[in-house]
Amino acid sequence: MNPEFFESVAMPLFDQLYNFSHWLTGDRTDAEDLVQETYAKALKGFRSFEEGTNLRAWMYRILRNTFLTSRAGLKAQTMAPLDDDDTDLEIVTSHNTTPEVLLLQKESEQKVMDALASMPVHYREIVLLSEIEEMSYKEIAQVLAIPMGTVMSRLARARTMLRQALTARSTEKAGKWTVIKTPSR
Amino acid sequence: MDCDQNAVTLGAYLDGELPAEKTGSVREHIGNCPRCAADLADLVMVRRALRPARGLFTPSAEFRRRVERQMERPRRRWWAMQFIPGAVLAAAVLLVVVAWTLYSHRTDGFSEIADMHVNALASANPVDVVSTDRHTVKPWFQGKIPFSFNVPELAGTEFNLVGGRLVYFHQRPGAQLIVAMRQHKISVLIFQDSPEMDKAFALPAGVRHSNAFSVESWQSEGLRFFVIGDAEPAGIDKLAQLMKVVNQ
Numbered sequence: 118m119n120p121e122f123f124e125s126v127a128m129p130l131f132d133q134l135y136n137f138s139h140w141l142t143g144d145r146t147d148a149e150d151l152v153q154e155t156y157a158k159a160l161k162g163f164r165s166f167e168e169g170t171n172l173r174a175w176m177y178r179i180l181r182n183t184f185l186t187s188r189a190g191l192k193a194q195t196m197a198p199l200d201d202d203d204t205d206l207e208i209v210t211s212h213n214t215t216p217e218v219l220l221l222q223k224e225s226e227q228k229v230m231d232a233l234a235s236m237p238v239h240y241r242e243i244v245l246l247s248e249i250e251e252m253s254y255k256e257i258a259q260v261l262a263i264p265m266g267t268v269m270s271r272l273a274r275a276r277t278m279l280r281q282a283l284t285a286r287s288t289e290k291a292g293k294w295t296v297i298k299t300p301s302r
Numbered sequence: 303m304d305c306d307q308n309a310v311t312l313g314a315y316l317d318g319e320l321p322a323e324k325t326g327s328v329r330e331h332i333g334n335c336p337r338c339a340a341d342l343a344d345l346v347m348v349r350r351a352l353r354p355a356r357g358l359f360t361p362s363a364e365f366r367r368r369v370e371r372q373m374e375r376p377r378r379r380w381w382a383m384q385f386i387p388g389a390v391l392a393a394a395v396l397l398v399v400v401a402w403t404l405y406s407h408r409t410d411g412f413s414e415i416a417d418m419h420v421n422a423l424a425s426a427n428p429v430d431v432v433s434t435d436r437h438t439v440k441p442w443f444q445g446k447i448p449f450s451f452n453v454p455e456l457a458g459t460e461f462n463l464v465g466g467r468l469v470y471f472h473q474r475p476g477a478q479l480i481v482a483m484r485q486h487k488i489s490v491l492i493f494q495d496s497p498e499m500d501k502a503f504a505l506p507a508g509v510r511h512s513n514a515f516s517v518e519s520w521q522s523e524g525l526r527f528f529v530i531g532d533a534e535p536a537g538i539d540k541l542a543q544l545m546k547v548v549n550q
Contacts, residue, residue: 124373131369132360139359149365156369229351230358247317248352254319269319273309280344 123163127156130176133250137177140245141184141193143234151187155180174252174259181242181260193238232282240275247272307331307338316345404501411502416515418469419489419530422478428487429465429480439466439479447475451492451525452548460484461541472498481541488531488541495526503528509535509542518542522549 134155139148158179159166166175184190233241246252246260254268261268307328314320315328332338422428431442436453444450446468456463464480469491476493493499500521509518516538517530527549529542 120373124370128370131366132357135361135365136357136359140355145359148359149361152361152365153369153372157372160373226351226354229348230355233352233355244352245355248349249356254314254317269310269314273313276313276345276348277309279348 120160120163123160126172127159127176130173134176134180137242137245137250138180138184140234140249141181141238141242142189144189147187147189151180151184154183158183171256171259174256177246177250177252177260178262190238229279232279235282236275236278240271240278243268243272244275244279305331305335305337307335309341312338312341312345316342316349411499412517414471415491415517415519415528415530418471418478418491419515422467422469422480422489423487428467430467432465434463436463439463442466443468443477447477449492449494449525451477453479454544454548456481456544459544460537461488461544483531483533483537483541486531486533486537488529488533488538490541490545491528491530493526495521495524499526509539511535520546522546525549 131152135148135152138151138155139145142148142151155176159176162179166172185194233244236244243257243261246257252260254265254272257268257272258265263271311320311328312332315325315332320328332342431439433439433442436455440451440453443466453463460483462482464482464487466480467478469476469478471491471493474493474496476491479490479492481488481490503519503521503526507518507520509516511517515530515532516535517528518538519526519528520542521527527542527545529538529545531538
């Protein structure tokens with residue numbers, strides 16, 4: 118396929134791919150390397166790209182796979198045990214959040230960023246794809262190459278982790294709550 | 303009130319990913335379940351808090367240019383790949399056209415030479431000067447053609463000089479000698495050479511066939527010679543060698 122056509126459809130994704138890449142790597146240089154390699158691979162593989170399929174999901178998938186096989190990606194994975202089993206999701210669902218806590222959370226967006234940045238990579242990426250890139254579950258399933266059910270359970274778990282982290286920090290700051298326990302519903 | 307919703311369902315509800323038939327009942331449940339309403343509120347707060355993460359990191363203009371440059375190289379290669387086969391094809395077509403044109407010119411040229419030979423044989427007066435003597439035939443051409451040539455001594459060979467006539471090729475006067483070889487008549491045609499003629503008849507040495515005739519052509523001392531007839535190629539070549547020897 119025409120490289121000019123590839124450029125015209127792939128370059129509009131440049132900013133968001135870079136943002137995603139920076140969130141994954143946590144470093145400007147690594148993010149640039151990752152994006153550059155992604156475009157090189159995509160351009161090389163564009164011949165095999167079937168028109169009509171989701172280009173955005175395809176590009177994100179290349180970037181994500183490239184990251185996971187990079188040194189930083191491999192390191193991130195070893196630090197993040199993955200548990201997609203949703204049987205205990207209800208256990209970690211917190212009901213201790215109060216309007217005061219939520220207010221604190223609202224006031225400290227930076228803390229949200231910190232919480233996101235410190236999440237294990239498999240949860241961070243699914244939050245980014247869903248909340249930042251606003252991808253559908255179907256698209257996320259394509260990017261991560263996982264079933265839809267796994268997308269739903271992993272995303273729920275990631276959100277729960279974010280809520281826990283936020284609530285814990287807010288609680289620490291408030292000085293009046295202890296670290297959240299996760300009672301069953 | 304019993305609550306059978308879980309985080310997955312609430313998340314899917316928030317994301318608008320629940321099947322249509324289930325959305326209504328979940329919405330209704332949230333309206334009646336304070337815990338799920340609070341959970342949903344949490345999810346909405348998380349979503350809002352994550353908004354600044356969108357576009358938080360932006361690539362530098364220099365980096366963008368670098369990636370764009372990276373894509374220009376394959377683009378140039380791609381264009382080259384698109385045009386090179388076309389250019390090769392065009393060159394091949396041009397080559398064929400040129401070759402065909404040259405060939406057709408040569409074919410046309412040899413056809414004219416063959417026509418002169420046939421005309422002479424078909425004419426009621428095949429020769430203007432009838433003589434077996436080369437010393438009679440050669441002087442006859444003086445003043446009629448703007449060049450001079452030599453006629454070999456044919457006595458003692460299988461060839462007999464019949465005579466000569468004046469011919470024109472592309473408005474240029476030339477000499478035609480009629481030579482008999484047994485029952486065969488062979489024409490020896492001599493013209494002043496020119497770049498056009500050289501181009502039209504530049505062929506590898508030796509006898510070739512044209513319109514059922516054997517013909518040999520060569521250039522020597524500013525003259526272009528043809529020996530053409532229906533005799534066997536060896537006879538044509540032998541007469542051509544005799545002519546070459548005396549006109550070098």
